[in-house]
Amino acid sequence: MTEAAMAVKVREPTSRWARIRATLEAWGFMSPAIILVMVFFFLPVIILFVISLTSLSSSNFGDPLTFIGLENYVRLFRDKFFPKILGNTFRYVFLTLGFFNVGLALVLALLTTHINRRAGFFFRVMWLLPRITPSVIYILMWRRIAHQPPFGIINQLVTPLGVEPQYWLFKQPWLFVILVNGFVGASFGMIIFTSAIEAIPKDYITAAKVDGASTLQIIRDITLPMIKWPLLFVTTYQTLSLLASFEYILLLTDGGPGLYKTEVWSLTAYHRALKTYFGHNQWGYGAAWGFVLVGIGIAFAVVYLRVFRFNELVQEPKIDVL
Amino acid sequence: MATRTLRQAQDTAFETDRLYNVRRIFGQSIAYVLLIISILPIVIGYAWVIIATFSYRTEGLLPIDAEGNVGGLILDNWSFLWENKFPSYAPIWHVTLNSLIIALSMVVGVGTISSLAAYALSRMNFSGRKSFLSLTLILHAFPSVTLLIAIFFVLRFISGMPGIGKWFGYNSVGGVALVMISLDLPLGVWLMKGFFDHISWDMERAALIDGASRFRVWWEIIIPQIKPGLAALSVFTFLTGWNAYLVPATFTIGGTTANLPVYLKQFMSDTAPVNWNMIAAVGLFQLIPVMIFFLFTQELLLNIYSGGAKGGA
Numbered sequence: 001m002t003e004a005a006m007a008v009k010v011r012e013p014t015s016r017w018a019r020i021r022a023t024l025e026a027w028g029f030m031s032p033a034i035i036l037v038m039v040f041f042f043l044p045v046i047i048l049f050v051i052s053l054t055s056l057s058s059s060n061f062g063d064p065l066t067f068i069g070l071e072n073y074v075r076l077f078r079d080k081f082f083p084k085i086l087g088n089t090f091r092y093v094f095l096t097l098g099f100f101n102v103g104l105a106l107v108l109a110l111l112t113t114h115i116n117r118r119a120g121f122f123f124r125v126m127w128l129l130p131r132i133t134p135s136v137i138y139i140l141m142w143r144r145i146a147h148q149p150p151f152g153i154i155n156q157l158v159t160p161l162g163v164e165p166q167y168w169l170f171k172q173p174w175l176f177v178i179l180v181n182g183f184v185g186a187s188f189g190m191i192i193f194t195s196a197i198e199a200i201p202k203d204y205i206t207a208a209k210v211d212g213a214s215t216l217q218i219i220r221d222i223t224l225p226m227i228k229w230p231l232l233f234v235t236t237y238q239t240l241s242l243l244a245s246f247e248y249i250l251l252l253t254d255g256g257p258g259l260y261k262t263e264v265w266s267l268t269a270y271h272r273a274l275k276t277y278f279g280h281n282q283w284g285y286g287a288a289w290g291f292v293l294v295g296i297g298i299a300f301a302v303v304y305l306r307v308f309r310f311n312e313l314v315q316e317p318k319i320d321v322l
Numbered sequence: 323m324a325t326r327t328l329r330q331a332q333d334t335a336f337e338t339d340r341l342y343n344v345r346r347i348f349g350q351s352i353a354y355v356l357l358i359i360s361i362l363p364i365v366i367g368y369a370w371v372i373i374a375t376f377s378y379r380t381e382g383l384l385p386i387d388a389e390g391n392v393g394g395l396i397l398d399n400w401s402f403l404w405e406n407k408f409p410s411y412a413p414i415w416h417v418t419l420n421s422l423i424i425a426l427s428m429v430v431g432v433g434t435i436s437s438l439a440a441y442a443l444s445r446m447n448f449s450g451r452k453s454f455l456s457l458t459l460i461l462h463a464f465p466s467v468t469l470l471i472a473i474f475f476v477l478r479f480i481s482g483m484p485g486i487g488k489w490f491g492y493n494s495v496g497g498v499a500l501v502m503i504s505l506d507l508p509l510g511v512w513l514m515k516g517f518f519d520h521i522s523w524d525m526e527r528a529a530l531i532d533g534a535s536r537f538r539v540w541w542e543i544i545i546p547q548i549k550p551g552l553a554a555l556s557v558f559t560f561l562t563g564w565n566a567y568l569v570p571a572t573f574t575i576g577g578t579t580a581n582l583p584v585y586l587k588q589f590m591s592d593t594a595p596v597n598w599n600m601i602a603a604v605g606l607f608q609l610i611p612v613m614i615f616f617l618f619t620q621e622l623l624l625n626i627y628s629g630g631a632k633g634g635a
Contacts, residue, residue, distance in 0.1 A: 022446070022447075022448065023448040023449060025446070025536055026442045026446040026448035026451070027442075027448065027450075029438045029439060029441055029442035029446070029536070029537075029540070030438070030439045030442050030443075030454065032434075032435045032438060032439070033435050033436065033438065033439035033507055033511060034439075034454075036435065036500075036503065036504040036507055037457075037461065037504065037507060037508075039476060039504070040469075040473060040476065040500075040501060040504035040505065041461055041464075041466070041469065041504070043472070043476060044469040044472035044473050044476060045469065045472070047472035047475050047476065048468075048469060048471060048472040051471070051472065051475070104360070107356075108357070108360070111353045111356060111357055112357065114349070114350070114353055115350055115353050115354060115357075119354070121620075121624075123357045123361065124624060125616075125620045125623070125624060126361045126364065126365075127360075127361065127364075128616075128620075128623055128624060128627060129364050129368070129616065130364055131627060132561055132565070132612055132615070132616060132623065132627075133565075133609070133612065134564070134565035134567065134582075134583050134605075134608055134609070134612065135565065135567045135568075135583065136567050136583040136586045136587050136590075136605075137371065137583075137586070137605040137608060137609060138367070140371075140586075140590065140601065140602070140605055141366075141367030141368070141370060141371060142363075142367065144367075144370050144374075144380075144598070145363065145366060145367060145370070150381045150382070151380065151381055151382070151598075152382065153366055153370060153382045153383055155382065156381065156382025156383065156384070157382070179363070183363065183364070187627065188627070191624060191627065215349060237463060240463060240465055241465065243465065244465025244466075244467055244468050245465070245467065246467070247467070247567065247568045250568075251567070251587070266465075266467065266468060269468065269471065270470065270471070270572075273471040273474075274470065274471060274474060274572055275572075283471065283474075283475075286471055287471050287472070290468045290469075290471050290472075291468075293465060293468040294465075294468050294469070297463075297464050297465045297468065300463065301460040301463060301464065304459070304460070304463055305456060305459070305460070
């Protein structure tokens with residue numbers, strides 16, 4: 001801050017014109033970013049809202065827009081599959097979050113910080129693989145793992161144990177939807193929790209050990225309370241990302257098998273508006289589904305800024321040491 | 323007195339209690355076993371891709387040859403490199419070029435645009451600075467995929483513009499690159515601002531006093547100092563662009579504008595019966611650059627994917 005103040009002093013505008021010039025210069029640096037953010041963030045939010053108030057679909061594309069008020073939103077709540085999709089969304093978000101993005105992430109962070117440093121690093125890097133593997137190939141791997149006999153890898157592994165071979169992906173679509181997303185999602189929390197755990201002063205742990213605390217007691221009474229904020233941050237951040245993400249479900253089950261078996265909210269918006277089963281794009285209706293998520297996203301943004309003092313938390317895991 | 327009890331306690335905890343060491347080794351072994359089990363699906367998935375690539379067909383993880391016996395390594399699956407196995411699409415090299423164009427435009431685009439903006443945010447005091455910074459943060463966490471429906475209309479509009487419409491509109495590689503650059507900008511700006519904040523002011527201040535322009539300072543003094551940061555951002559954006567499926571699949575309609583993931587996905591759903599082994603080979607082909615980065619830039623990836631990734635999935 002002092003440095004910043006000094007630097008500003010260097011160019012302290014002497015006159016009003018100089019100040020205006022400095023501001024223009026700054027906006028010059030900013031302009032490419034601002035234009036793209038305007039065109040691909042702001043404008044889309046407005047377009048999405050406007051379209052959600054119209055009956056725009058591929059059957060009347062090109063005609064003047066017909067505004068139908070909030071009809072799309074009413075229709076959304078009356079949709080025959082609304083309860084099912086809502087239930088699916090909750091199931092997807094909470095099970096993935098609980099078991100993987102926060103649960104497993106925490107377990108992995110604890111395990112990898114309790115073993116040899118280099119081994120811990122190795123396992124964390126391995127856990128990064130699902131995230132950097134192209135989604136199409138990643139799903140291809142899982143589909144072969146859960147494939148029908150004689151091709152499936154699970155079948156090959158469990159048949160000697162006396163388990164009936166079957167088409168696992170078809171039989172247990174939800175299990176695999178959650179596994180597939182969870183294996184990608186766990187690494188985010190794992191990395192953040194790891195740096196939080198490593199930042200806990202060693203004295204605390206040593207003191208507890210001296211007093212005869214067991215590993216589990218140390219985790220419960222020292223580690224967990226000290227990483228409370230990162231835990232909360234990862235939970236909210238990942239709730240929002242999961243709520244909006246559908247790429248892996250799209251590739252794995254495409255909402256099936258059967259009618260809306262694994263269809264979640266964001267996938268519904270995408271299906272209705274852009275990739276329909278029957279080739280009829282209902283942009284207006286799909287936009288209504290999408291805009292509900294945008295509203296939730298904006299609500300979350302307020303939470304980040306108010307509750308988390310976002311700046312400090314996001315700054316922490318950033319690459320500052322290379 | 324206090325020190326003595328402490329030492330006694332230490333003795334019981336660390337030295338005299340041999341059980342402690344046994345328990346420690348036991349606990350460590352359990353940690354290793356759990357970790358190894360946890361990464362098994364990934365290892366198995368990769369093992370399958372590699373085995374399947376070089377075999378006629380596979381059952382589980384076993385390669386099966388044409389006669390139905392276990393074994394038989396072949397290179398036939400790689401014939402997609404010189405024959406067009408998927409006539410409704412462009413040849414593989416064209417598709418690969420599209421993927422490269424998207425990935426490299428992301429490296430250049432996100433790198434340049436975000437370091438320009440981040441420089442202003444880090445070094446200059448101007449009205450609107452604070453609001454843009456918090457906006458960057460909000461957008462970084464914002465679920466941008468929900469905007470794809472609306473971006474479809476933006477791209478359709480750009481398509482209708484004379485001149486640039488053909489290159490950056492709907493169903494063009496440029497359009498896909500433009501959308502992907504924009505969606506990653508909040509992350510890029512945020513990371514680059516972090517780098518700038520950690521660079522000393524001295525040289526820059528001297529240059530400014532000597533009358534150098536801001537742009538010259540940015541280009542000649544600042545950029546050379548943040549090369550490691552730019553490299554990290556470049557690896558991240560290259561992988562994002564190279565792996566991109568959802569944006570290209572939504573805004574292109576196949577043919578000559580497909581990138582590798584879209585091509586691979588079409589390959590999986592269009593050919594009947596599906597030739598899984600050739601698909602594995604195309605997949606392995608696409609994995610080559612990913613694996614290079616995975617092997618040589620591990621630390622950097624671990625750092626950037628915590629601050630950078632869009633989380634969840």
